[in-house]
Amino acid sequence: MAAWKGRARGGDKAAAPTVTDTSAPATSSMLDVRDLRIHFPTDDGLVKAVDGVSFTLDRGKTLGIVGESGSGKSVTSLGIMGLHHGTNAKISGKIWLDGEELVAASAGRVRQLRGSKMAMIFQDPLSSLHPYYTVGYQIAEAYLIHNKVSKKAAKEHAVDLLNRVGIPNPQTRVDDYPHQFSGGMRQRAMIAMALSCDPELLIADEPTTALDVTVQAQILDLMADLQQEFGSAVIIITHDLGVVAELADDILVMYAGRTAEYGTSEDIFDRPAHPYAWGLLGSMPRLDRARLDRLIPIPGTPPSLINVPSGCPFHPRCAYAALTNGRSVNEIPQLRAVGPGHEAACHLSTDEQRRIWGEQAARMQLSPAARHFDQEDA
Amino acid sequence: MTAPLSQPGATEATSSDALLTVTGLTKHFPVTRGIIFRHRVGLVRSVDDVSFEVTRGETLGIVGESGCGKTTTARMLTRLIEPTAGQILFDGRDITHLRAGAMRPLRREIQMIFQDPYSSLNPRHTVGAIVGAPYRLQKVKTEKGTKQSVQEMLELVGLSPEHYNRYPHEFSGGQRQRIGIARTLALRPKLIVADEPVSALDVSIQAQVVNLLADLQSELGLTYVIIAHDLSVIRHVANRVAVMYLGNLVELAGRNDLYERPRHPYTVALLSAVPLPEPAKRTADGGRERRERVRLVGDVPSPLNPPPACRFHTRCWKAQEVCRTVPPPLEELAPGHHVACHFPENTPAA
Numbered sequence: 001m002a003a004w005k006g007r008a009r010g011g012d013k014a015a016a017p018t019v020t021d022t023s024a025p026a027t028s029s030m031l032d033v034r035d036l037r038i039h040f041p042t043d044d045g046l047v048k049a050v051d052g053v054s055f056t057l058d059r060g061k062t063l064g065i066v067g068e069s070g071s072g073k074s075v076t077s078l079g080i081m082g083l084h085h086g087t088n089a090k091i092s093g094k095i096w097l098d099g100e101e102l103v104a105a106s107a108g109r110v111r112q113l114r115g116s117k118m119a120m121i122f123q124d125p126l127s128s129l130h131p132y133y134t135v136g137y138q139i140a141e142a143y144l145i146h147n148k149v150s151k152k153a154a155k156e157h158a159v160d161l162l163n164r165v166g167i168p169n170p171q172t173r174v175d176d177y178p179h180q181f182s183g184g185m186r187q188r189a190m191i192a193m194a195l196s197c198d199p200e201l202l203i204a205d206e207p208t209t210a211l212d213v214t215v216q217a218q219i220l221d222l223m224a225d226l227q228q229e230f231g232s233a234v235i236i237i238t239h240d241l242g243v244v245a246e247l248a249d250d251i252l253v254m255y256a257g258r259t260a261e262y263g264t265s266e267d268i269f270d271r272p273a274h275p276y277a278w279g280l281l282g283s284m285p286r287l288d289r290a291r292l293d294r295l296i297p298i299p300g301t302p303p304s305l306i307n308v309p310s311g312c313p314f315h316p317r318c319a320y321a322a323l324t325n326g327r328s329v330n331e332i333p334q335l336r337a338v339g340p341g342h343e344a345a346c347h348l349s350t351d352e353q354r355r356i357w358g359e360q361a362a363r364m365q366l367s368p369a370a371r372h373f374d375q376e377d378a
Numbered sequence: 379m380t381a382p383l384s385q386p387g388a389t390e391a392t393s394s395d396a397l398l399t400v401t402g403l404t405k406h407f408p409v410t411r412g413i414i415f416r417h418r419v420g421l422v423r424s425v426d427d428v429s430f431e432v433t434r435g436e437t438l439g440i441v442g443e444s445g446c447g448k449t450t451t452a453r454m455l456t457r458l459i460e461p462t463a464g465q466i467l468f469d470g471r472d473i474t475h476l477r478a479g480a481m482r483p484l485r486r487e488i489q490m491i492f493q494d495p496y497s498s499l500n501p502r503h504t505v506g507a508i509v510g511a512p513y514r515l516q517k518v519k520t521e522k523g524t525k526q527s528v529q530e531m532l533e534l535v536g537l538s539p540e541h542y543n544r545y546p547h548e549f550s551g552g553q554r555q556r557i558g559i560a561r562t563l564a565l566r567p568k569l570i571v572a573d574e575p576v577s578a579l580d581v582s583i584q585a586q587v588v589n590l591l592a593d594l595q596s597e598l599g600l601t602y603v604i605i606a607h608d609l610s611v612i613r614h615v616a617n618r619v620a621v622m623y624l625g626n627l628v629e630l631a632g633r634n635d636l637y638e639r640p641r642h643p644y645t646v647a648l649l650s651a652v653p654l655p656e657p658a659k660r661t662a663d664g665g666r667e668r669r670e671r672v673r674l675v676g677d678v679p680s681p682l683n684p685p686p687a688c689r690f691h692t693r694c695w696k697a698q699e700v701c702r703t704v705p706p707p708l709e710e711l712a713p714g715h716h717v718a719c720h721f722p723e724n725t726p727a728a
Contacts, residue, residue, distance in 0.1 A: 068580040069551075182677040183444075212443035212607065214674045217651035221673070239581060242653030246669075265657035281655070283585035285614035287637070288654045294592065295614065297585030301550040 029056035029096075030233045031080070031201055036093035036103075038072075038079045045306040049075040051257040052093075054335075055250075059200065062227065062234040064248030064265070066241060066280070068302050072257040073237045077203045080235075081120055082110035097201060115142040119194035123206035125186035129178040135189045136162070136174030143196045161192040166222060184215035188222065195226065202227075203235045208243060220246050241284060245269060253277050256303050256313035259335060263342035273344035273353045275318045278360045290365050312347065320348060320356060396467075397569055397601050398432040398455065403464035405450050409682065422681050424450040426625040427464070429708070432569070437595070437602040439616030439633075441609055441648070443678055447625040448605045452573045455603060456490050457481055468569070486516055489567040493574035495554035499546040505532070505557055506542040512564040531560040534597075536590060552583035556590070563594065571603045576611060588615060609652050613637050618714075621645050624681055624689040627708060631715040641711060641722040644690050647672040688720065696721045 038050040050072040057063045065073045078084055080095055085107045095102040097118060102110060119142075122128040130138060139161055140154035149157070155174065162170035165188040178186055187207065194202055204223065208216040224247060227234055236247055244251055244265070251268040253261040253276065261267075261274040272278055282296030300317040303309055315321040315328040324347040327333075335343040338350050346353065404427055409420035425447040432438045440448045453459040455466060457473065466474045473484060492498035499508055509528045513520065520527040529539035535556040546554055555575065562570060575591065576584040588611065594600060606612050612619055619636045621629040621644065629642040640646045650671040659667045674693045679685055685692045691701040700720050708718040 068582060184677050212678070213609070213651045214443065214647060215677060217653070217671060217673065218675075220653060221668075224668070240653070241581075241655040245655045245657050246653040248657075269655065269657050279582055283582045284655060285585075285588070285610040286655060287610045287613060287649065287652055288656060291613060291633075294589055295585035297589060298582035299586075301552060301583065302580070 030059045030098055031057040031235075032094075032096040033076075033080065034094040034096075036076065036079060036095065037091065038075050038084060039090040041088060041090065042306070047305045048257050048308060049305055050079065051308075053252070053254070053257075053259050054093075055252050055259075055262060057201075057233045057235065057250075059233050060227070060231045061249045062236060062247050064244030064251045065235060065237045065254060066239060066244055066251060067254035067260075068239060070256075070302050070305060071254040072305075073254050074205055075257075076254070077120070077205055077235060077237055080201075081114055081118060081203060082107070083114075085110065112146075115199075116146040116197040117199055118201040118203065119197065119199035121187075121190050121194045121202065121204040121207045124210050125183065125190045126178070126210075128190060129186060131178055134175050134177055135181065136176075139174075139189065139193045139196055142193065146197050157196065158192070161196060162189070164226075165189070165192045165195075166218075167192075183211055184218060187211060187215075187219055191219075191222065191226070195230065198230060198232075200232050201235070202232045203237070205237045206239070207236065209238070209240070216243075223247065241269075241280060253280070256308050257305060258313060259343075259345060260314065261342075261344040261346075262335065263339070263344075267339060267342040271339070271342075271354075272357060273338040273342070273350070274314075274346050275320050275348075275356075276314050277344075278357060279317070282360065282364055292365065296360075296363065312345070320352075323348060323352060395433045396431045397434045397469060398603070399465075399467040400431070400455070401429045401465045401467075403428045403451065403454060403466065404462045405447070405454060405459060406462045420682050423625050423684055424681055425454070426684075428622070428625075428627045429464075430620055430627065430630055432601055432603060434568075434601055435595075435599055436617040437604055437615055439612035439619045440603065440605045440622060441607065441612050441619060442622035443607065443648075445624070445678055445681055446622040447681070448607075448622050449573055451622070452490070452571045452603065452605050455569075456488055456571050458490075482516075486512075486518075486565040487568045489562040489565070489570050491555075491558055491562050491570060491572035491575045494578050495551050495558055496578075498558055499554055501546055504543050504545055505537075505549075508546070508557060509560045509564055512561060516565060518565065527564070528560075531564055532557075534563065534594070535560045536586075550583075551579055552586060555579060555583075555587055559587075559590065559594070563598070566598065567600070569601045569603070571605075573605045574607070575604065577606060577608060584611070591615065609649060621648070624678060624684050626689055626718065627716075628690065628718050629716065630708070631712075631717075635712065635715050639715075641715065641717040642690075642719045643672075643694050643696055643721075643723060646723050647674045647693075688718075 034054050036050055036053045040047040040049060053076055055063060065076065067073045079091060082102060084091060091103055093103060136155055136158040139158040143157050144154045159170045159174050162174055167173050167185055167188055181189060208219050211219060220243065236244065238244055248265050251263065251265055252259060253268065253274065255276050260276045261272060268277060272281065279298035283298060285295060298317050303313055309316050311330050312328040312333050321328045327347045333345040333347050335345045338344050338353065403425060405425040407422040407424055408418045409422060410416050411419045428451060440451065442448045450459060454461045461474055465472060468488065506528055509531055510524045513524045529542055532539055532541055537553060537556050576587050579587060595602060604615055613633060616633055618632050620627055621642065623644050629636065629645050636645065640649055658669055676693055679692055687703050687705045688701040691697040706718045706720045708716050711717050711722060
């Protein structure tokens with residue numbers, strides 16, 4: 001491990017002029033994202049894919065970003081990685097990575113950080129691996145670029161990484177091509193690639209969605225093990241609430257490009273405050289609870305990001321919008337503390353939220369007594 | 379509010395109630411090499427000797443990982459793929475090797491819901507043409523005319539009759555899946571085979587479609603075979619569940635039996651691998667406790683060269699010599715609970 005501790009950043013001279021932002025990050029967190037907005041002008045209008053998202057993340061911690069398709073979770077992660085450069089995206093807000101601001105940083109500087117200080121695991125390992133190069137070469141590539149090492153050392157490093165992510169016979173598999181790997185092994189190789197420079201921030205975008213459930217369990221275990229060992233900060237993006245519950249310390253629930261709710265995993269699962277979070281929990285059939293006769297879905301469909309509904313973007317689908325005296329139609333709800341470290345963007349008062357969630361939880365039979373398999377009709 | 383998917387007694391039905399009886403169903407795909415001298419170099423044993431029954435009005439769920447043969451099974455049931463061996467009895471009639479022409483009248487009674495609502499609708503046809511196609515193809519004249527029947531179908535699945543002249547691209551994924559369901563229901567089939575009907579949908583939409591399928595079943599008295607890889611969805615929709623592994627049926631049981639007392643080690647592993655939407659307990663140092671789970675090592679072996687005897691023995695923690703030499707028969711270990719394993723688990727697995 002010590003072999004790749006010395007990260008060469010390609011010189012500090014590039015860093016000095018780009019850090020033009022003098023305002024310091026609000027916290028000393030490893031990653032501090034403030035009011036991030038990523039808009040795409042299109043022929044049909046401005047797509048506000050991300051519209052004012054803020055969060056912080058400490059070393060060794062995991063943030064889960066959940067939301068439906070089109071909620072802006074992947075665009076957020078690509079924004080942090082600086083992968084919207086060269087597109088027509090309009091990005092504003094601040095992203096501090098270890099005290100360094102990234103939104104205003106030059107493309108060259110972000111490129112130095114990408115792969116070395118921050119790395120990403122993509123969803124589909126088959127389309128994210130190049131079919132023409134060996135797995136070993138692709139893992140060693142970033143290590144060669146960011147460090148002054150020989151090709152031989154880089155290959156040894158790739159073997160070492162393959163071994164660590166649990167690929168049998170890494171000495172021979174390092175020369176295999178992606179098509180010779182199974183789906184689970186490809187995702188392991190992707191993880192090895194992301195870890196090649198010992199990144200401090202690791203972003204995993206739907207890392208297990210393409211995998212079968214037994215392989216998914218292996219990969220989730222692996223990610224938890226590696227995080228403990230490497231101590232990196234991890235952002236995991238997923239639509240699967242089971243996966244975030246497994247890994248995340250904090251959870252950010254996104255809806256239509258905005259933060260709906262932000263808190264610890266316990267906050268989101270045990271005392272969610274936003275009607276959208278209630279809807280997600282009610283929509284989900286669960287193996288760990290009594291089987292319900294009916295799921296409680298959210299009516300309607302997610303909004304188009306060009307025509308985001310006025311006021312609270314969730315109000316057309318919200319069963320409780322009527323309780324806000326029209327505020328949810330006219331006024332965009334701001335994130336408001338509903339508990340220590342727990343925020344929700346909802347016009348309902350905290351008391352109303354507690355009362356309604358109590359009723360919802362009863363309907364979903366979330367009381368501890370119901371936490372068994374179908375006892376009632378067994 | 380009805381509870382159509384949990385009629386008590388559905389599992390105890392007698393065989394005379396069986397709408398569909400499948401015996402020894404097998405599909406082997408040859409792997410060939412060469413262009414002029416085409417020769418067989420291997421055999422993918424997608425489905426091997428699968429037998430089950432589907433009772434009228436019930437829902438049979440088939441679960442398994444990719445490559446276990448669940449989709450191939452579905453396609454054989456709807457006769458989209460020709461079985462290599464075995465027999466399919468539908469409503470007492472052998473349909474295993476019916477020709478396309480003889481099969482056509484039966485297509486009214488067996489219909490399919492597809493996984494991907496994007497590729498299963500023709501983008502150049504209007505919703506009216508898509509949902510009306512079954513009437514046209516089957517030359518069915520409805521009392522009120524095709525257009526009105528189509529509009530009724532659209533209303534039945536929760537769409538507006540005004541959507542008649544729109545095109546699929548104007549709809550979201552969930553709405554498209556509803557269009558597909560309307561087309562499936564147009565001829566009032568008896569049996570619907572749904573291959574991953576909700577896996578392409580977002581979780582809130584998924585719940586809408588699951589509830590819709592349940593409502594339609596109670597309203598129209600449908601029988602479903604639902605195929606999915608998501609164990610929690612199957613637990614919600616199915617009365618009985620069949621678990622497949624590498625082309626074999628390894629366990630078949632009533633829903634409650636299967637989820638409370640899984641007997642096949644593979645089912646146990648599958649159930650314990652599902653991440654539960656409940657944060658793990660915190661340890662003293664602020665970390666998370668790991669959930670106890672059965673960890674399977676490695677991947678599913680290739681069906682081109684499946685392991686001999688019990689196909690699960692390469693990943694099974696209970697495997698003994700007998701598992702490598704003698705294929706375990708599918709035995710009824712408890713009423714309605716069939717398991718193919720030499721060393722079944724009996725204790726309920728948490």
